[in-house]
Every structure is written in structure tokens, then in C-alpha cells.
Amino acid sequence: MYEAHQYARTEGDAVRCSLCAHRCTIAEGKHGICGVRINRGGTLYAANFARVAAEAVDPIEKKPLFHFLPGTLSYSLGGVGCNFRCRHCQNWHISQASLDAMPLMEISPERGVERALASGSASIAWTYNEPTIWHEYALEMGALAREQGLGTVYVTNGYATEEALDELAPMLNAFRVDIKAFSDDFYRKICRARLQPVLDATLAAHERGMHIETVTLVIPGLNDSEDEMRALITWVLDNLGPDTPMHFTRFHPDYKMTDRNPTPLPLLEKIYTMARDLGVRYPYLGNVPPGPYENTYCPACGALLIERFGFSSRIVGLDRDRCTKCGERIAVVRSV
Template sequence: MSTFDDAAGVPAELVVETDDGLQCTACAHRCTLSPGQAGICDVRKNVDGELRLLTYGQVFDRPTGPPGTADPIEKKPLYHFHPTSRVLSFGGVSCNFACEFCQNNHISFAGPEDLELREVSPEEAVESARTQDCAGVAWTYNEPTIYAEYVRDGAELAKADGRYTVIVTNGYFTEEFIDEVGPYLDAANVDVKGFRDRPHVKHMGAKLEPTLRGAELAHDAGIHVEITYLTIPDLNDEPREIREFAEWVRDELDQSVPIHFTRFHPDHEMRDRPATPVETLERAAEIAREVGLEFVYVGNVPGHADNDTRCPDCGTTWIRRNGFRASVEGDLDGTCDCGRKIDVVV
């Protein structure tokens, strides 16, 4: 285990020099930092004229045993990417958002000095994936964009070891991030937290457009993308807003991109609202299908029929799910009985 040290970490590579200081180019905030200043994320800091990533190789994890947490890939959630496989998950501290409803607030609202962190090198992360028989490695739990260089190095090694790579992200990254890290990423779940800019700024602490742009950049780069829409009562669940979101997915991504309308549960600073009614999620899914989206899921409702993957053309069930348990019906590496190509990465 390690304790916080201002001089820890490594020089950050996603940075440019400006007349006003060092500008970080990892995330869309593009913080410009004078000596001694840290970015919104708290982990990228101008130290004596050099931008440093303070938490390179430092993760929030149990202190002993193989590092990382072996999760079902369905937990990310990724429903069309190596179904039933296990992915070794890593997360750190802090975030570049300030979501009032964050369910991982114990780490995402912590700075590097607030928690004891475990040192896990990229090599150790991949070795642990091998030891725990995980098919891939994921960077998740807090926002992986803020420790971009660590993700890049780990993902490069994981792919060289024959494992897939995943990020679970708010999408608030840049073209520079995609250029640097994207070649080593296989999949991303992008969390779109509404489709109105004003509440996005008020409740998440960031503008909406860069998240949408990030999802588009990842998709255009050939990364497998799925979108989660955390559906929050009286905040982002109005039918017109849902329709505009679905139209954006159809027009700017693709009608076959999987969408997860996920149930909200009260947490952190947003305990004044009830859990999302299942009927609201079902209506959102209905709207998305009306718009033309082919793979629409209801999330955080174990046992719901809209957790299964079915052929949009003939209705044949390809994958059945109950919670994070999945079972594959037939051969996914081919075509459906009706002749449609099965839209699942295996």
C-alpha cells in the first residue's frame, strides 16, 4: 500500500504548453495549470513546470491477494461484447465530474491524499488477469480518462497478452485521448447522464456536448460502444428528452448500438428522489425502439424481459440474462436463423 506523495506518479504525456501554463489534454475540461495547481480531477498536477499524473499505478483495492476485481462483463454493462466472460476491473480515486447521485462517491469524491491506494503496475495488472482467468481488463469504478497514461500502458500489455480491454467512462475525453489510448481499447460503455445541458452542468458539474462528442469519437475509432442512460425521475426522464437522446444515437452513432436505460437508486447527495419506476424505463425503451434503435435494454431490474438480447428482425433470443448471469442461446459467431448477422462481439 502507498500513501499520497506530491512527487509520486509519472510525467503526464497528454499535455501542451501555453502562455498561461500547462494545458492537460486528457479530458475535455482542458485545465490550464500554473505551478502547484491540480486539475479538476485532483490527480493531474503542475509540479514545478511539469504536468504529473500523481496516481499512475495506484488503485483502490484490497491490500493483499491478486489485485483487481473479477467481474462479469455484463456488470459494466456490456451486453454485446464477449458475453459470459470475466473481466478484471481496476479503479482509482477522484473524477472529472461531480455527480450528485454518484454510487461510487467514496472513491470518486476522494483525492489521492484521502485514501490508501495499492500500487499495481500495468504488468502486475495483466499478470493478475492471467492468474484469475479473466478474458479482459477494465478500467472502471471512477473515471479512467483522468489516468489516461496508466490505462494506455495497461491496455497495450493486455492486448499483447491476448486479452480484451474496456473502459467504463463518462465520455469526457478528447481527440488526443482517443489518438493516444484508443488504439489499445476494444470496448467502452459511455454513461450519458441526460440530454439537457443546464441540468447536466448543475448536477454533474460538466457540459453535455463533450460527452456526446466522446462517444462519437470512440465509435468512429472502431471501439465497440454501448451507451448507458441513467434514468433519473424528474431530471432526465421526460419523453421528449428521451426521444432526442435516441435520435442522437441513431443519427450520430448507429441504430445497432446497444442502449441501457438504467434504473436510478437514491445515493450520495440525491436522496430526495425515488428509485426510477419500472414503467418509466419501459416507456423510455419503447420510445427508443420507435425511433429505430435495435438493441434497447432495461437495466438494474433483474429478471426483466428487456435484459435479453433478441434478433431485431425475427425475435429469436440470442442471449438470456438474469441480473449479471447470462446464457448464450446457440452460436453467436455467425448469423441468426433468419439470416441476419448477429451483432455481438465474441
């Protein structure tokens, strides 16, 4: 096993992990909430280093990232474990699995970069389960990826500590973060976590120059009130700025939350309109039938810039980062 970063020894053989906001105190022979950081004799080990449950080459739009290297492929890796316990998790079969519960591939950081380059991908994404708990693996692979001109992406629940983000900042380009609700009660009951650390980490990633896009899965009756959506949108505008892409996605029943209906499309359309009216320049809807809510439009003249259909995209009105119709600068990362 690989010795972990981000921990300190405490009394006896116990250690305190500082990787995520749970800041677990871990006794000898035990593991943290994530299930993959294990204390052996007062040394914390990342037992998940280079152990891969899922490997794919995805369109970057699947993350979803709409303003980071649009139209490119992303070499995507997932492991097992998570520091959340979301009742509606759509990848629960790996996020809630233990390291010995399923066969895992071993892909070294060097081999991962080789495979990314061979696939024609423009980036590497750590995704499918929570990348924060894969810190050491992503850190090593990401540093090698950046040397080869690849972009780097976290698809994250945003529970990393500021110390962890400081270590990641030199290599991590994009921080695609779920803001699951704008209610601490939701986070505590549905995810067994808290809201404020997610907001703190998202702001810290923004301050460190990472590209940010937010995703909120809108669940009927739990996080879909007009007041809550308005508060979330206002927070993003005030702290991340109006150029931050915000994705509002449709819920479908899964895992331990099969008692609720899918999100009504009119509700999502209402949230989309609210976001536009409040000043978000790039709102999007996800998990909806193909249509205008997935496209990117110029916020100045309304011209179509990027047309999307499912996970495919076509750049139709951009010259690098400028609208070809009016010359407006568009908040999009075309190269790293």
C-alpha cells in the same frame, strides 16, 4: 510520480492539460479538476499512476456491456478521483476522494496483465471511477494486454478529448459511455460538465472503431421527459447507428441526491418501447427485476439469443455472430 501525457507548458510554470474537455490550466503546485494531475515546476505529473483503490473480477455484464465478449469475465480496476461532480454518484467514496484520503494498492501495468490472465478474464476494464484521468496507466497496461490477446474496456463518462482518444485508439476495444442526460442544463447543474463534449467523444470513439454501448440513468423529474429521451435515442440512431446497444437504468437515491424516489418501472418500460419503435435494435433496462428487458433478441426474427439473469448470462441462440434460427448477423463482439 509519472510524467503525464496530453499537456503543454504555458506562461511561467503553468501548464494546460488536454486530456479531458475541461482543458484545465494548472498553476505550479496545483492540480486539475480531477485532483490527480499535478503541476510541479512546469511539468505535469500523473500522480495516480499504478495506484489502485479497487480490484475485482467481474462478469462483463456488470459494466454493463452486453455485446462485447458476452459471458466472460473482466479484470476490473478503479482508482480515485473524477473530472465530474455528479450529485447522484454511486461510487462517490472513491470518485470524490483524494489520493491521500485512503490506502491504495500499487499494481504495475505488467502485474495487472498478469493478474488478469491468472483470473481467467477475457478483458481488462478500467472502471468504478473515471478512467480518462488514469490515461497513462491504462495506456501502458492496455498495450500489454492487447499483446496477450485480452480485450480492453473503458467505463467512462465520455469527457476525453479527441487528442486523448487518438492516443488510446490503438489499444482500446470498448467504450462503454454514460450519456447522463440529453440536456446541457443537466450536465452543468448535476455534473458540473457539459453535454456536447460527451457526444463529440462518443462519436470520435465510434469513428475510431471502438465498440460503443450507452448507459443513461433515468432520474425522475430531471432527465426523464419523453422529448428528452426521444432526442437522445434519435441522436444515437443518427450518429452511432441502430446496432448500438442502449441501456436505460433505474435510479436509486444516493450521495447528494436522496430526495428523489427510484425510477418507476412503467416509465422505463415506456422508454424501452420508444427506443424499439424508433429503431434501436438492442435496447435494455438495468437495475430492474430479472426479466426480458435484459435479454438479447434477434432483431429480425425475435429469437432469444442471450438470456441474462442479474450479471449471469447464457448464450442460447448465437453461432459466433449469427442468429441460429434465421441467420441474421448480430452486432456482437465474440473475440478480440
